[in-house]
Amino acid sequence: MLDFELSEEQRMLVEAVRKFGKTEIAPYIRKIDTDQKLPQRVISGLADLGLLGMSVSQEYGGADADPVTVGLVAEELAKADITCATPTFFLVQAAWGHIFNKYGTKKAKEAILPKVTKGEAFIGIASTEPDTGSDVANMKTNAKKKGGGYVVNGEKMFISGVGEIQNVLPAGGGYVMLAKTEPDKGAKGISLFYMPIKGTKGVTPTLLDDWGRRGISTGGFAMEDVEIPAEYLIGPENKGFFLAMEGFEYARAIIGMVCCGAAMASLDHAMEYLKIRKAFGRPIGTFEGVQFKLAEHYTRMDALRLLALRALWQYGREMKTGEGRFLTALYCAESKLLAPESAFDAINDAIHWFGAFGYTVECPLELALKGVRSYYWAEGTREVMRTIVGRELMGKEYVVTR
Ligand SMILES: Cc1cc2nc3c(=O)[nH]c(=O)nc-3n(C[C@H](O)[C@H](O)[C@H](O)COP(=O)(O)OP(=O)(O)OC[C@H]3O[C@@H](n4cnc5c(N)ncnc54)[C@H](O)[C@@H]3O)c2cc1C
Structure with a gap:
């Protein structure tokens, strides 16, 4: 049905x-x-x-x-x-x-x-480190058992929400964080932990200055002998890599919808201008060179919206029935592979239609361009998405990063 x-x-x-x-x-x-x-x-x-x-x-x-x-x-x-x-x-x-x-x-x-x-604390994801992002299994952050809990050392970088935790939300918050519990075992030696940031002894946060999507911060935090209780372990020890992939998949499918929303709103905004701005005696929206591009971008974003919705639907289906592990990975990666670039291209053309006005900050669309560009990296790059799609199509023995 x-x-x-x-x-x-x-x-x-x-x-x-x-x-x-x-x-x-x-x-x-x-x-x-x-x-x-x-x-x-x-x-x-x-x-x-x-x-x-x-x-x-x-x-x-x-x-x-x-x-x-x-x-x-x-x-x-x-x-x-x-x-x-x-x-x-x-x-x-x-x-x-x-x-x-x-x-x-x-x-x-x-x-x-x-x-x-309640909006009093933030919960995010801390996977990326100064020296490794796409190659998650190569991370350095480690957690060692001590007494009834763990001691964590390492550093996370390019992490969304550090400023909100440190400076905005009254109860701070923290991260679902990946750390090695058996460093020699690669992806099979990574566990997930909750790592609180604000006021945690041994945690030193930093903030970065991004050029887009500036209403939410990106930053990092170093951890030196940070003690966390055993109940902050998320899921079984050494299964963290695989549990984190579930989170990345969810985020990737939602990002598909975000890209569609930002791009379609930008096209809608531009469409109003195409109707009133005149050149050569007629509205610029009546030129085929403009209108056909608008039609193509709109159609592509509409198609990607369906791709994202299918990924989200499959994510929910797997949650309920446990079925379709590989379909979830495939659909979410497909959505994240195409949505940011297509949104970027659509917004780029929408800005172009505003002529020189499009290059001023009076025209808001540059904000959208910079916003969707962040998703070329965040929650996994397009190259990683291609790797996942290729793996699901051809089989694990053909993984390009083996
Ligand atoms: C705005 C923003 C917010 C972010 N928020 C978070 C967050 O909240 N939490 C978090 O953990 N991370 C976050 N990230 C980090 C993001 O997940 C990483 O940037 C991403 O995973 C890539 O890692 P990297 O930056 O270390 O690049 P690298 O992995 O070093 O890659 C560098 C370049 O090489 C390419 N590359 C790598 N491997 C291959 C390959 N096998 N084949 C072809 N090309 C390859 C990459 O695609 C990329 O273009 C955020 C990033 C941004 C920009």
Whole structure:
């Protein structure tokens, strides 16, 4: 059975998010980007709508939301905030809140997740290190058992949300973090931990100065003999790499929706201009050279929207039935492979149609261009996506990074 209808609940939620986005976010995106932070009003509004950590169980204040619903919300947030800062704040917590909710210990979840769903703390992902990103299994951060817990040493870098944890949210927050527990075993010696950042002894955070999506920070943190309790282990020891892939897959599919939202909103914005701006005595939108490109970009983004929705649907199907592990990896990677580049190309042309005005900051679309560009890297590069798609098609023995 194939059904493109939204449920009544989904329709109402999308409508509520759209209204919130139109009034509380869209008019302020330049300010969000300049101030380099989301206003407290936006964070509280997202929490009041039940959107923060919405994939988390209701017992921790979440909405138990299914992946398709999460994707629809992400798309609406991206239509409102084409800089992609608000959608990133949302999607990282939806994907990694889900992993923490699914595999974390009850004690840790009770302590952390209610703060996340109230918008008082942030939960993100810390995988990348100064010397390794795509090659996850080559990371250096390690966790050694000591007493009843673990001692962690290492450094994470290019991590979303460090500034929000350090400087914005009252209860701080932390990361679903990968660390080696058996360093000689490659991917099979990595475990997942919850690593709190703010005020944690031995943790030294840093902030980076990104040129896009500036409403959410990127930073890093060094860890020197950081002691964490045993209940901060997420899932079984040495299974962390595989559990993290589940989180990356979820995030990748949501990013597909975010790219579609930002690109389609940019095309809509440009379309209004194409109707009123005249050259050679007629609206520029009547030139085939312009209108055909608009049609192509819109069609491509519409197709990618379906690809992202299919990935989210499959993600939810696997959650419910345990079926289709490889399809989930494939669909999520396909979506993440094509959506950022196609969105970038669409927005780039939309800016071009504004003529010289498109090169001024009066035209907001440069914010969208820089926003979707971040997803060429974040949650895995396009080369890694090609590697995954190739692996799922040809089989593990042909993996290009073997
Ligand atoms: C805005 C932003 C936010 C981010 N947020 C987070 C976060 O919250 N948490 C987190 O853990 N990480 C985060 N990242 C980091 C992101 O996951 C990494 O940038 C990404 O995984 C790539 O790693 P790297 O930057 O170390 O590049 P590298 O892995 O060093 O790669 C460098 C280049 O080589 C290419 N390359 C590598 N291997 C191959 C190959 N086999 N074949 C062909 N080309 C290859 C890559 O595609 C890339 O273009 C973020 C990045 C950005 C830009």
